[in-house]
Amino acid sequence: MNILSFEQKQQSINEQLQNKAEQLNLPEQLKSAVLYALNAGGKRLRPILMLAAYNAFSEDEERVSDVVIALELIHTYSLIHDDLPAMDDDDFRRGQPTIHKQYDEATAILVGDGLLTLAFQVVSSSAKLEAEEKVFTLAELSKASGLEGMIAGQYLDLKGEGEHLTVEELSRIHRHKTGELIRGAVKIGAYLGGATPPQIEALDEYASYLGLIFQVQDDILDVTGDEEEIGKPVGSDVSLDKGTYPKLLGINGAIEKRDDYMERAQKALREARVENTQLMDIIELFGKRSY
């Protein structure tokens, strides 16, 4: 069995999401909105990351396909709700109208709620995982995306707009808002693949740095990126007066920070003895991405 490349993984993830959505028995317009949300593209970084962690120990990607779907459903739900008028009020996402613009606000709220719930449904009713594996996966997913995780992060992010944040406060927000689900993806993948507890611990450190790399690069792209490539106006976070790394450290300081985190992530991989796996390439994928 061969391990799929990132591009192949991405394509396979897109197909799995599409199939799952097609099977749903829903009122026509609601189904159309669900398909719109799941077909809007996206890099599928979280399921790719989970698969890379899994592949460091196991090959059969098909066995964890329901976890793949669940991770991307949770991520998609969080984007839909973050974009709502009462939240970040974004009209575009990846160059397309957001759900509440394309349909309406009620539909966006309900599709978000529905995708979140579907994530838990897909894992709990999976025909491929053992009960213990499902429970581990569901506990990690719900913790990462829960009140003390992603929700607290989004709350602090919203309420922190216009405030003068320190680097510590900023990284607290991102640790919750994006970091926890990235850590959850790695932990679940490693556990399902058969990593030992010390390996899982080292990989958790790796994943923590990965979360930081992701966010610093996001902020760098908001300043230096190509509007068409990143799919939203350059500088939109600065104009919302959000705390960003370049604002706090300067653009060169932010780049240095990112590179330092990349080295630390590599070191953690060597500790877990999985440095010759796709997890190493993921560091580049997160840190050097241009959109």
Add this chain to the structure above:
Amino acid sequence: MNILSFEQKQQSINEQLQNKAEQLNLPEQLKSAVLYALNAGGKRLRPILMLAAYNAFSEDEERVSDVVIALELIHTYSLIHDDLPAMDDDDFRRGQPTIHKQYDEATAILVGDGLLTLAFQVVSSSAKLEAEEKVFTLAELSKASGLEGMIAGQYLDLKGEGEHLTVEELSRIHRHKTGELIRGAVKIGAYLGGATPPQIEALDEYASYLGLIFQVQDDILDVTGDEEEIGKPVGSDVSLDKGTYPKLLGINGAIEKRDDYMERAQKALREARVENTQLMDIIELFGKRSY
């Protein structure tokens, strides 16, 4: 061990919800909003129903306390999101300002998302249930509250406003919007208590009628109820031009319908051979409630 009365169950449920919320480590205002949502009262019908189904076969209520919490969390989340301006736009719930009025809309969206996710977290990380029991519970909860269940129901309800609905269309909406979670509560309680598969099947029929009884009575109260007792303006559903049973059948027709469903629910209990349990009293609790 004694089986708690409905009043004792309700008090115990309130305490458990309060304890769970107190333990959360959250930004101050977010935690305040979570406590506000969970302390707003409510009849706690779903967890009471689950406990009554459980008690028909087992006594140790403490063992299923995490399921109690999860059911009420899901119900509370659904009310918070249903009340949002983009949805039913309700300023009051049980006589108190709704979360988006008391706090703001972003907080209401996030608290709803958070309570939903917490439901799955509480069950998946429960120290009292076996892995197989958790998986059964999570699969039922996520299905009932999911896209094809509660979400489709709320979607059809919203989009059906102002349309002329038939009794069949109306009951389709309610079967999804409220009926599925009521069925889930009974099925989970019976399963965890140790019911046989034929008993679970008969109880599922009982629960289906219970859902219908609940909704017909809700509609009757919207016409005949006491505004202070029901906590929202009498006739508010009629003024939203929603389909209701009294509108379609007349008030006497609706009462007849309710009484017919109550008889059918009793018959299903006798088939399951649990007619001498609290499940019998639940029929009255749902059908004869005044708020």
